[in-house]
Amino acid sequence: MSAQATAHHGDESPKQLWSGGASPFKVGYGKVMMWYFLISDTFTFASFLIAYAALRFAQSTNWPKPSEVFASIPVHGLDHLNLPLVFVSFMTFLLIVSSWTMVRAVQEGYRMNKDGVVKFLIPTILCGIAFLGCQYLEWTHLISEGMTPTTVAHTTKVQNFGQLFFVITGFHGMHVLGGVVLNIWLAVAAANGRFDKVGHYEMVEKIGLYWHFVDLVWVYVFLCFYLL
Amino acid sequence: MNFDEPVQGHLHWTVEEYNDSKKEVMKTIIILSVVTIAEVGIAIAYDKLVGDGGGGKMIINMIMAIASIIKVYFIMGTFMHLKHEKKWFIITVFAPFSFLIWAIIAFSVEGAYWETMRGWINLF
Numbered sequence: 001m002s003a004q005a006t007a008h009h010g011d012e013s014p015k016q017l018w019s020g021g022a023s024p025f026k027v028g029y030g031k032v033m034m035w036y037f038l039i040s041d042t043f044t045f046a047s048f049l050i051a052y053a054a055l056r057f058a059q060s061t062n063w064p065k066p067s068e069v070f071a072s073i074p075v076h077g078l079d080h081l082n083l084p085l086v087f088v089s090f091m092t093f094l095l096i097v098s099s100w101t102m103v104r105a106v107q108e109g110y111r112m113n114k115d116g117v118v119k120f121l122i123p124t125i126l127c128g129i130a131f132l133g134c135q136y137l138e139w140t141h142l143i144s145e146g147m148t149p150t151t152v153a154h155t156t157k158v159q160n161f162g163q164l165f166f167v168i169t170g171f172h173g174m175h176v177l178g179g180v181v182l183n184i185w186l187a188v189a190a191a192n193g194r195f196d197k198v199g200h201y202e203m204v205e206k207i208g209l210y211w212h213f214v215d216l217v218w219v220y221v222f223l224c225f226y227l228l
Numbered sequence: 229m230n231f232d233e234p235v236q237g238h239l240h241w242t243v244e245e246y247n248d249s250k251k252e253v254m255k256t257i258i259i260l261s262v263v264t265i266a267e268v269g270i271a272i273a274y275d276k277l278v279g280d281g282g283g284g285k286m287i288i289n290m291i292m293a294i295a296s297i298i299k300v301y302f303i304m305g306t307f308m309h310l311k312h313e314k315k316w317f318i319i320t321v322f323a324p325f326s327f328l329i330w331a332i333i334a335f336s337v338e339g340a341y342w343e344t345m346r347g348w349i350n351l352f
Binding site: 023025026027028031032035039042043046050051053054055056057058059060061065066067084085089092093096099100102103104106107110111112200201202205208209212213215216219220223226227228 | 275
């Protein structure tokens, strides 16, 4: 097993890998730790969403309807149309597409194809930035309607709705921003041939895991705020 | 920090593995798009056709929850490659989440109780 493991790194003693001579679960240390970080992050988001559930059940008769709060497209010229959910569906679509381009970059990495990795990381970064831009439009629109963490708009009868919305989508947006920064670093490092020198593209997969996690969290944020 | 430590794992794919994975991912992205469009479609249709105070909201919510679980299954399984990891690694990832099941039940019940309590307070 260890002979196989060190096939690409002939000069290492077999003891090294995780200092016990093997990688538990047959994956790299960094990848396992990225997974365990994501588990802890899941608990952070879960705490927020469970708080949302408790506060919503506590005010279930007054809780605002998503189709009223998010009734319009927050783009100048389109904001008078009554098209609930269309804009946020577009945002969801952006994240799904970026997840797909990310997984394509990981696959190209497995083939040691430097140009392929960079080619698929660029649309991933652009989708992430577009998502943040959409969130900016959505937030400014809602704030202009009077919905902030401390004030209530005519569509949101409940104070907690604005508080939870801005905290949870803000925390998710911070994760997207972090992912965009990591992806930019990754694209530059890959373009400079860093991973060709290292001999593998595991870093693309590790950052990819984080990026998919951001998409995963959005599934639940989308569910709680827009669909239920 | 050393990002470039030697790793054990399957980091170099053959052309067949690459092509299989590409096909699997293509299938997954189509499923995810269809499920998302269906979710939004159902939400809008319910709103336009049934609207406020109509029945069946519980069923709609159940459909949405199941659709989300389907999406999570495909994102974690295929995109995050978890389906192809070792069984015990999958278990170490999922075991902690079992705590959340009770947390969700407990806090939902607690929240509903707060509302009941508020109703009682308003009586006096």
